[in-house]
Amino acid sequence: MNINHIRSNIYSSGYHTLKNYLSSDTVSRLAATWVSMDHYHFDNFIKNVDVKPGCNPYLYTRPTPKDFVFCQHIWNQPIDEELHEIAYDIQMMRNSIEGKPRFAGLHECHGTALQYRICRTVSEHAKVYPHADFFEESRQDPTGSHAFDPIRIQATLLLSTFNIDYKGGGFKLYNDTRTSYQLFGRDNCASAGDLIFWRYSLLHEVSDVQILNNGLGFLRIIFPVFEIN
Amino acid sequence: MRVPERFNTDLEKILDEHIQFGLLPNRIVLNLKIIESAVNKFISDKLSEKKVLFIGSRTFAFSPACATLTLFEDRSRFQPYLDFFLKNREHSKLTKTFITNFDAVIISSEYISELNPISELLSSINTSIGNLPLFVIEYNLGTREPGVFYNDDGVLSNYLNYQRWFNKNRSHMHTGFNTYNYSIIKIHDLTKTYFTTE
Numbered sequence: 001m002n003i004n005h006i007r008s009n010i011y012s013s014g015y016h017t018l019k020n021y022l023s024s025d026t027v028s029r030l031a032a033t034w035v036s037m038d039h040y041h042f043d044n045f046i047k048n049v050d051v052k053p054g055c056n057p058y059l060y061t062r063p064t065p066k067d068f069v070f071c072q073h074i075w076n077q078p079i080d081e082e083l084h085e086i087a088y089d090i091q092m093m094r095n096s097i098e099g100k101p102r103f104a105g106l107h108e109c110h111g112t113a114l115q116y117r118i119c120r121t122v123s124e125h126a127k128v129y130p131h132a133d134f135f136e137e138s139r140q141d142p143t144g145s146h147a148f149d150p151i152r153i154q155a156t157l158l159l160s161t162f163n164i165d166y167k168g169g170g171f172k173l174y175n176d177t178r179t180s181y182q183l184f185g186r187d188n189c190a191s192a193g194d195l196i197f198w199r200y201s202l203l204h205e206v207s208d209v210q211i212l213n214n215g216l217g218f219l220r221i222i223f224p225v226f227e228i229n
Numbered sequence: 230m231r232v233p234e235r236f237n238t239d240l241e242k243i244l245d246e247h248i249q250f251g252l253l254p255n256r257i258v259l260n261l262k263i264i265e266s267a268v269n270k271f272i273s274d275k276l277s278e279k280k281v282l283f284i285g286s287r288t289f290a291f292s293p294a295c296a297t298l299t300l301f302e303d304r305s306r307f308q309p310y311l312d313f314f315l316k317n318r319e320h321s322k323l324t325k326t327f328i329t330n331f332d333a334v335i336i337s338s339e340y341i342s343e344l345n346p347i348s349e350l351l352s353s354i355n356t357s358i359g360n361l362p363l364f365v366i367e368y369n370l371g372t373r374e375p376g377v378f379y380n381d382d383g384v385l386s387n388y389l390n391y392q393r394w395f396n397k398n399r400s401h402m403h404t405g406f407n408t409y410n411y412s413i414i415k416i417h418d419l420t421k422t423y424f425t426t427e
Contacts, residue, residue, distance in 0.1 A: 148233050
């Protein structure tokens with residue numbers, strides 16, 4: 001992994017894609033597991049401000065039961081050990097890119113904790129509204145301070161592919177001037193198995209997803225980090 | 230890089246320039262102008278008419294009134310930026326002959342903490358400064374317990390070594406020493422003849 005090259009892409013252009021980070025077999029296995037995941041392993045929705053070390057994994061579905069977000073914490077007994085391992089790997093890569101110690105977010109001594117969210121969007125009216133993180137925007141339910149921090153990056157691991165599993169919209173990442181955006185999979189070659197690191201302080205949204213071929217819809221995993229001290 | 234409205238638009242250019250040369254847009258870069266302003270004020274107020282050497286000057290472009298300032302920075306990660314924007318910066322000679330050309334030395338705590346404790350450069354600094362007025366700058370950008378940690382640049386920083394160096398330099402100051410506090414930085418006066426400085 002060429003850290004300088006990845007940093008240059010993220011902090012200049014807004015994102016960097018690691019193509020085929022996961023094999024197609026792993027993508028298929030993860031997608032099948034999580035689309036059919038039993039809900040009783042998960043608590044009901046917990047607000048971000050109520051996430052504390054030791055709290056259980058939780059699930060919320062909105063606006064339909066098929067639009068889900070499974071939230072697992074780094075301290076939870078993993079229900080999917082392979083995914084837990086993948087989350088560790090991605091967090092350590094992100095730490096290297098951000099110039100943080102590799103264990104940041106993975107041990108309580110750092111004061112931050114990784115959560116990973118398996119998100120599926122199948123409804124056209126399901127929406128993550130446009131917002132920018134760590135850009136001093138007010139938050140009703142913050143994961144911690146949102147003071148301006150242009151170093152911060154988010155990771156999105158794609159488990160489905162534009163124009164195969166869904167069409168119309170999906171993950172939109174705006175440019176610095178907010179005059180245009182990249183729709184991943186349509187405006188670039190991102191597809192299932194790819195890992196995207198992107199600058200958190202850029203405006204972004206998920207919208208206009210239309211499920212295709214009775215398929216997966218827009219299935220992805222994101223990796224928020226919580227302040228826990 | 231877009232910045233929130235409350236920040237000066239100059240910051241966008243500052244961030245872009247640092248990113249362009251491979252530097253992280255960290256808290257020191259976010260506060261670059263504030264730190265420059267504080268150091269300029271300190272030098273103008275306390276070291277007026279002096280020839281001052283600043284060791285570990287990163288990408289700062291200080292411009293104090295009424296003093297001659299020489300900036301020294303030899304850390305490789307800053308060189309592409311400095312070669313492009315600040316070509317006149319010293320980065321190769323930190324010998325006793327060089328240091329004793331100055332009336333006062335300012336050194337950054339994060340520079341010391343990145344030095345190997347047995348490095349020739351640290352030895353050179355320690356033996357060359359002698360009785361020159363010596364000031365140490367610390368950045369107030371989040372509390373850190375003493376230790377070895379990745380600093381804001383993503384570089385391993387040995388703050389334990391810095392503390393040992395600091396304690397050695399202040400060990401004779403039985404009545405304390407002066408510290409000048411600014412919003413982002415504080416500056417300790419570690420001049421060996423400390424009782425005469427203020």
